[in-house]
Amino acid sequence: MARTDSSALAVSPAPRLAGSRWLPESPSKSPAAAHEGAMNKNSAAAAAAPGPGGAAVEHRESHCRGLAAPRGIRGGGGGGGGGEGEGRAARCEWDFQLCSVISPTATREVSDVLGAIEFDPSDQFLATGGIARKIRIYSLRSLVPEACEGGAATLSDHAASCSFYICTPAKLSSLRWKPDGSDRVVGAGDYDGVVTEYDLERRVPVFERDEHDGRRVWSVDYSRWLPQLGGSASDDGTAQLWDSRCGGGTAFSLCPTGELRGAVCSVEFDPSGGPLVGMGCADRRAYVYDLRMTAAPVTVFRGHHRTVTYVRFTGGGKVVSAGTDGCLRLWSLLDGREARAYEGHLNTRSFVGLSVWKSGGLLACGSETNQVFVYDVRWGEPIWVGGFDAAEEDGGRGFVSSVCWRQAGGDACTIVASASNGVLQVFSGRKKPRPL
16 A cells, blocks of 8 residues: 655655565664664674464573463562562462353364453453454453352353354454444454454444555554554564554554564554554564654663563553563663563463553463463562463463453452463452451
8 A cells, every 4th residue: 555754643654575574683773773872783683573373483592580480379579670569579469260261162173272352441342363263252241250259160162152253354363442432343453464443233344454565463553642543563574553544545654673674563552542652573672652753762672582572551651561581571661761570471482462450550461381470560470370271282382372451440350361272261350358
C-alpha cells in the first residue's frame, strides 16, 4: 500500500524489506542512534527473533538466572535499581486458587496452542486465538463459576465453554479489542502478516491491513489517545501505524532497530490514554515513542541480554518488559533507568505472555516450566506460582503461552492462562485480611 508523509505523526515511510531477515548488529545511524548517541561498536550480534511456534532462537547465554522455577512462594529482596521494597523480603498478600480448567476436545486433529488471551474493556468477555485458526469468545460466567470460592475447579472443554467462535484464514499470534466502547470488534494479527478486524455481532471480517509483506505479525494494539489509530509489530522489523477507519488508506512505519531490521515483537499504546507507544525488539532493547514526534524514540531501555518479547505500561511513569533472558525489568520512563528486575520464571525460547494488573500492582507471566508466575511490582521474587500438568505428547516440555489479568476488582482478581497443549486455566485471587 502507498505510504505518505504525515505532519500529524511526523513519520517517514520506511522502505519495504527485500525478503531478508535482520542483519548482524553494526553501528547504526538510525533516528534512535541520533537521539541517544552512537551505539556500542563492540556489541555482539543482535538476538534472533522468536521463530515459528513462538520459539526464539538465540546464540547468547543468558545473563539472568535461568534456574528451575520454584513450586511455591519464594521470598527475597527486590532486584534492580532500588526503590520501594529494595532489601525487604517478598511477601504474598493474596490467596490464589484454580477455578476452571478448559481443555481441547480429546479428538482434536490440529495443534491448539493459544498465543493470545484478551479480556474486553468491560471485563465480561474473553477472546482467545492461536494455532487452531479460531477466535473463541467466552463469557465471564462460563470461566468463573459462582461455586469457585473454596470449591473444586470446574472441568470443561472449549466447545462447551465458549459462546461462539470465528474461523480465521491463518494462525493467530495476537488479539486486541477495539477500545471504542462497543465491545463488538476484535483486531487479530496473523502469521501471514495481515491484521484483520472482526465484527463479533455479525461474526464477519470488516477491515483488513496487509502492511508487512507477508512477514508474521506478533502484536496488535489500539491507541486511546487517538482512537482511530492502530498499530502492528512484525518480523519485518517495523511497527506499522494506521487509521483503523480506512481499509485502503496510508500506513506509517516506525523502524526502532534501524538498519538492522530486527523483528519488532511487541507494540503497546499507553492504556491510560497518553501519546506514548512502547515496543520490544529482537535487538535486546525496548523503545518508547511519543506519537507527537516520532522521528526518534524518546526513551531506549537497555538491559536485556536476549530478545525483548513484551513491553507493558504499568502506570506511575514506568513500563515493564519481558525477554528471553528469563527476566522482567521495570523501567523509569523519565530517564530510562532500570528500577527492578524480576526473576524466578524460566524463559529462553518462547513467547510466554506478560500481563499487568494495574490497580493491584501485580505482574503475571508464563514460564517454560509450564507454570504461571505472579510478581508484586515492589519485589523481585515471585509471590505466587501456579502450575499446569505438562502434556504427555509434549514430552514434558510444555510451557505457558499466554496470560491475562481481568482489570476489574479491588480485593479480588482473576487471571487466565493458557498452556502450549491448548488448556486454558482460570485462577481467582483474594486479598488476605490484614493482621490485627
